[in-house]
Amino acid sequence: MGEGSLKLFLWLLPFLILAGSLTYGYYQENQDLTLFLTGDIQEIPAKLEKKFSMSMSESPFSESDFKMGEIRTDCSFNVSGSSPEQAPEDCKVSVDVLLKSPFPFPVKLKSLEIDYIKNDLVVQKISLKREVTLEPDETAVLTLEGELKDFLETSEYDRTIMRFVIEFMGFTFEGVSEGRGR
Amino acid sequence: MRDGEGDGMEEVNGRGIDEQKIEENGWIKVLALITGIAVMTIPFTGSWWILKFAEVLIFEFSPFDMRLEFLGESVEIPAIQYALLSFKILIVISGIFIVIGALTNKWWSRHLLRFGAGKPAWFVLGILITVVLFIPLNSYLQNMDIPFQLPIYGEKTVSFQQENIRVSFKIVSKFTESFIYALIVSILGLYVRFKIKPLPPKKV
Numbered sequence: 303m304g305e306g307s308l309k310l311f312l313w314l315l316p317f318l319i320l321a322g323s324l325t326y327g328y329y330q331e332n333q334d335l336t337l338f339l340t341g342d343i344q345e346i347p348a349k350l351e352k353k354f355s356m357s358m359s360e361s362p363f364s365e366s367d368f369k370m371g372e373i374r375t376d377c378s379f380n381v382s383g384s385s386p387e388q389a390p391e392d393c394k395v396s397v398d399v400l401l402k403s404p405f406p407f408p409v410k411l412k413s414l415e416i417d418y419i420k421n422d423l424v425v426q427k428i429s430l431k432r433e434v435t436l437e438p439d440e441t442a443v444l445t446l447e448g449e450l451k452d453f454l455e456t457s458e459y460d461r462t463i464m465r466f467v468i469e470f471m472g473f474t475f476e477g478v479s480e481g482r483g484r
Numbered sequence: 485m486r487d488g489e490g491d492g493m494e495e496v497n498g499r500g501i502d503e504q505k506i507e508e509n510g511w512i513k514v515l516a517l518i519t520g521i522a523v524m525t526i527p528f529t530g531s532w533w534i535l536k537f538a539e540v541l542i543f544e545f546s547p548f549d550m551r552l553e554f555l556g557e558s559v560e561i562p563a564i565q566y567a568l569l570s571f572k573i574l575i576v577i578s579g580i581f582i583v584i585g586a587l588t589n590k591w592w593s594r595h596l597l598r599f600g601a602g603k604p605a606w607f608v609l610g611i612l613i614t615v616v617l618f619i620p621l622n623s624y625l626q627n628m629d630i631p632f633q634l635p636i637y638g639e640k641t642v643s644f645q646q647e648n649i650r651v652s653f654k655i656v657s658k659f660t661e662s663f664i665y666a667l668i669v670s671i672l673g674l675y676v677r678f679k680i681k682p683l684p685p686k687k688v
Contacts, residue, residue: 305683308592312599315577320570327566471555472538477649 369400397428399444403436405470410435412467412474414444418459425459436468512679513586516597519672520582522665523604527572532611532663535634538653545614546662547607548572571607578603582676594680601677604670611663618657 375395403409411434418426428448436442462481467474531544531551542553548571552559578600585597615636622633632642635657643652 305591305595308595312595315599316570316574319574319577320567323566323570323573324563327562327569330566331562471540472536473540473651473653475649475651479648 370397374398394447394449396445396447399446400441401436401444402441403438405436406438407470408435408437409468409470411442411444412469413465414446414467415465416446417463417465419461419463420459512676515672516582516586516601516676516680519601519669519676520579520586522579522669523582523600523673524576524579526579526604526607526662526666526669527575529662529665531660532666533615534656534658534660536654536656538655545611547610548575575603575607582673594683597680598677598682601673601680604666604673608663608667608670 374397375393411430413433414430416428417424426448428446430444431447434442434444464479464481465477466479467476469475527546527548530546531549532546533544535541535543535545540555542551544551548568550561550564550568552561580600581596582600585593585595585600618634618636625633632640632655635655637657637659639658640655641652642655643650645651
C-alpha cells in the first residue's frame with residue numbers, strides 16, 4: 303500500500319465505520335432504524351397528565367383527608383382535666399393523624415404544620431417533626447407535635463391554616479390550605 | 485543512480501525511508517503511547533454532559549453514549565445510538581493507531597499517529613458545539629412564555645406561584661469529570677500531532 307492509498311483509507315475510515323454501524327443497526331432493528339424516540343413513550347403523556355394535573359390543582363390536601371387520633375403527652379397529668387396554668391412550658395404533646403394520600407403516586411411529605419385559629423390568633427399549633435413518604439392508596443400515620451399549653455387553652459377554633467411541603471420527582475410544592483372551624 | 489540507492493537506503497513515494505520515520509525522539513513516543521492508551525479508555529468513562537430537569541427529564545450525553553429518561557421511562561433514538569456506536573469504534577481504533585504508531589518506526593507510523601491523535605479533539609469540539617446549540621433554544625423557550633431558561637453550565641432553581649401553591653425545581657446542566665478527562669487527552673493528542681509533523685512534499 304502506498305502513501306496515497308493509506309491517506310485515502312484513513313480519510314475514509316470514519317465514514318466507513320459510520321456506514322457500517324448504521325447498516326448493522328438497520329438490520330438489528332428489523333430494517334427500521336428510526337430517528338424517532340422508542341421505549342414506553344406511550345405511557346408518558348398519561349403519566350404526565352396524572353402527575354401534574356393532580357399537583358398543580360388547588361391544594362391537594364383538605365382537612366377532611368385528616369383524621370385526628372388521641373392526644374398524647376409525656377407529662378404526668380390529665381390533658382383534658384388540666385387547666386392552662388398547670389401546663390409546664392416545655393411540656394409537649396403529640397397527636398397521631400391518619401392521612402390517606404390523595405396522590406396516585408408516592409410523594410414525600412417534607413413538612414406539615416396546622417395552625418388552629420380563633421379570633422385571628424393562633425391558639426393551637428401542631429407540626430410534623432420528620433419527613434414521611436406517602437404511598438398511593440395507603441393511610442399514613444403522621445405524628446404531629448405541639449405545645450401542651452396550646453391544647454389546653456382551647457377546644458374551639460374558627461378556622462385552620464395548613465402549610466405543607468411535598469416533594470416528588472425533584473419538584474417541591476409549598477402550599478397553604480385553609481379549613482373550617484369547629 | 486537515485487539518492488540513497490546503493491547505500492542501503494530504501495525509497496518510498498519519492499522520499500527516503502529515514503525521512504519518513506518519526507525522529508528518534510524518545511519522549512514524544514512515550515507521550516504518544518500514553519495518549520493512545522488514554523484515547524482508548526475515553527468512551528468507557530461515562531457521560532460528558534448531564535442535563536437534569538428536576539427528576540422528570542434526565543439527559544446524559546457523550547459522543548459515545550446517550551441516556552434519556554423521561555418520567556422514569558428510558559427513551560432511545562435508535563439511529564443516534566448506532567451513530568454513537570460508530571464514534572465509539574472510531575475512537576478505540578484511533579487509540580490503537582496511536583499505540584501502533586508509537587511502538588513502530590515505519591513509514592506509515594507517522595500517518596497512524598497523526599490520524600489517531602487528532603480524533604479526541606473532534607469529539608470535544610463536537611460536544612461543545614452541541615451544548616452551545618442550547619443558547620438559541622433558550623430564546624425559543626422565552627418566546628413560548630416558559631418561565632425559565634436552561635443553564636449552559638450550573639444549577640438553577642426555578643420557582644413559580646400557582647394559586648396557593650408555590651412550585652420549585654432544579655435544572656442542572658454540567659460537564660462531568662469524564663469530559664475534563666477527554667479534554668486533557670485531546671490536548672495531549674493535539675500536542676503529539678503538532679510534534680509529529682506531516683511529511684514534506686514529495687521529491688520530484
